[in-house]
Amino acid sequence: MGMARQEAADWAGNDAARSLLQVEGVTLQYKTREHLVTATYRVGFDVFPADRFVLLGPSGCGKSTLLKGVAGFLDPVEGAIRLNGKPVRGPGPDRMMVFQEFDQLLPWRTVKQNVMFPMRCCHRFKAAEAEERARAAIAKVNLTKFTDAYPHMLSGGMKQRVAIARALAMEPDILLMDEPFAALDALTRRKMQEELLRLWEEVRFTVLFVTHSIEEAIIVGNRILVLSPHPGQVRAELNSHEYDHDTMGGEQFVKLQQRIHDMLFAERVEEEVHRHA
Numbered sequence: 001m002g003m004a005r006q007e008a009a010d011w012a013g014n015d016a017a018r019s020l021l022q023v024e025g026v027t028l029q030y031k032t033r034e035h036l037v038t039a040t041y042r043v044g045f046d047v048f049p050a051d052r053f054v055l056l057g058p059s060g061c062g063k064s065t066l067l068k069g070v071a072g073f074l075d076p077v078e079g080a081i082r083l084n085g086k087p088v089r090g091p092g093p094d095r096m097m098v099f100q101e102f103d104q105l106l107p108w109r110t111v112k113q114n115v116m117f118p119m120r121c122c123h124r125f126k127a128a129e130a131e132e133r134a135r136a137a138i139a140k141v142n143l144t145k146f147t148d149a150y151p152h153m154l155s156g157g158m159k160q161r162v163a164i165a166r167a168l169a170m171e172p173d174i175l176l177m178d179e180p181f182a183a184l185d186a187l188t189r190r191k192m193q194e195e196l197l198r199l200w201e202e203v204r205f206t207v208l209f210v211t212h213s214i215e216e217a218i219i220v221g222n223r224i225l226v227l228s229p230h231p232g233q234v235r236a237e238l239n240s241h242e243y244d245h246d247t248m249g250g251e252q253f254v255k256l257q258q259r260i261h262d263m264l265f266a267e268r269v270e271e272e273v274h275r276h277a
């Protein structure tokens, strides 16, 4: 594991030696009136600048909860989350979230107004600057023609591109993406993955990306944190920066896919064996 981190730091360049996001022994819980649900148990990882860091695990292993922790919506009951060395306390414009849902845009506002909204809301940018940044971000995701369109006039993929543009326009330290392409059809999903990688080549943002698709994790990520089923614990941290759509289906790609698959389902297989013994 230490090896993978070192390689990743080397690969991303010298200025990446200092980690941007540190998650250390983090346990996250939900307290409801009847239950105490432990979503993640002592999870730790480091995200370096320009990382495409993926949290991968089966449904219910606490991926979204981890993202909520980093976003500052939920405090750890154990461990620490630090961004640029400072403990995360509540949400902030330095961490922008993109969700799975298509309805994360304001329906009564145009594409441009939607992209401008957080910039104006947090008073980070004056109107003229926010507008300029919005136009630039919209151009980056190839939606210039739709600058003045309303969300209901856009496809699911286009709406997700608006959400990405809106997040990137804020120039956050880290982009948090919670299964952003899961609700898209296979073809659009693939296009969006390509688009995200193209944007990354251009902007070199840092992204923490949640998915339960092994294939998507390998394609989108340069590093993958494999989590165990509920409550989520770290199974492994893997490098995957050499893989993309072009290498998909190749021998090495399939091998990695199989390795991750075995890691994710190891326990289930053991359970099966016990049950039939």
Ligand SMILES: Nc1ncnc2c1ncn2[C@@H]1O[C@H](COP(=O)(O)OP(=O)(O)OP(=O)(O)O)[C@@H](O)[C@H]1O
Pocket (backbone or CB within 6 Å): 030, 031, 032, 037, 038, 039, 057, 058, 059, 060, 061, 062, 063, 064, 065, 066, 212, 230
């Ligand atoms: N608001 C909540 N209140 C109580 N328990 C919750 C709440 N949100 C999530 N949980 C529980 O916490 C655990 C982790 O949920 P989480 O949504 O983080 O998993 P996930 O890995 O993102 O799953 P999925 O891939 O299905 O989205 C689950 O057992 C879930 O039932």
